[in-house]
Amino acid sequence: MDPTYLTYVILTLIFSAFFSGMEIAYISSSKLQIELQNKQGLLTGQILSRFVQNPGQFIGTTLIGNTITLVLYGIYMAFLLENPIQNLLPPALSNEGVILILQTVLSTIVVLVTGEFLPKSIFMANPNSRLNFFAVPFLAIYFLMYPLVWLIVGMSKLFIVHILRQEYNEEKPVFTVTDLNSFIKEHFKQSDKSGKVDIDTKIFDNAVEFKTVRVRECMIPR
Secondary structure (H helix, E strand, O other), X not given: OOHHHHHHHHHHHHHHHHHHHHHHHHHHOOHHHHHHHHHOOOHHHHHHHHHHHXXXXXXXXXXXXXXXXXXXXXXXXXXXXXXXXXXXXXXXXOOHHHHHHHHHHHHHHHHHHHHHHHHHHXXXXXXXXXXXXXXXXXXXXXXXXXXXXXXXXXXXXXHHHHHOOOOOOOOOOOOOHHHHHHHHHHHHHHHHHHOOOOHHHHHHHHHHHHHHOOHHHHOOOO
16 A cells, blocks of 8 residues: 555545535534624634625635545545555456446545545534634635636636526525524523523523514413
8 A cells, every 4th residue: 555645545535524514614604603703803704704795705615625636536545445456356356347346435435434424514513613713724725726716606607697597696694583593592502611601692592582482471360
């Protein structure tokens, strides 16, 4: 097993996990919390707010980065597995077709677990924290890939508008009661862990939930 190819495989898996995790974290994140961080002047809030206003740029970066990474991963993994598979197979089965099938199956299993399932599960557990932690490195990668991202996103817009004859619309965040409720619950959870429960948080939480309360439940029998 060539250690050089092994190093390349590990690096590509790390980048694949990064792009997959950032994509699901962005989709699952509280955009209201990001905008509040931006208003507070936090660097990560300013970076992420830019992508909230331009979601196509963020998703485009994750998809393009992941695609490039997976192509490189497939190439290096094929070289890495070729000799070990040949040595393990009996002579009757040691042909290009069988080797290719085994390479494909093993590569797919590894990348699905380490590059998709695990990172997405980890990033979904606390999406806003993960986004804040990786905001600066993601911005650096975005700038490096900007010409390619701009080209592909632009071509996608042209295809949607001129070929499919549909309106292209990047949805801007519209904050609803659900967003506010999620933010309050997250803030309350953090306050509870630290042992400092803010009474205002409880008031806001009750106010948000009040719309689901029936009048009958509020009536006090005489």
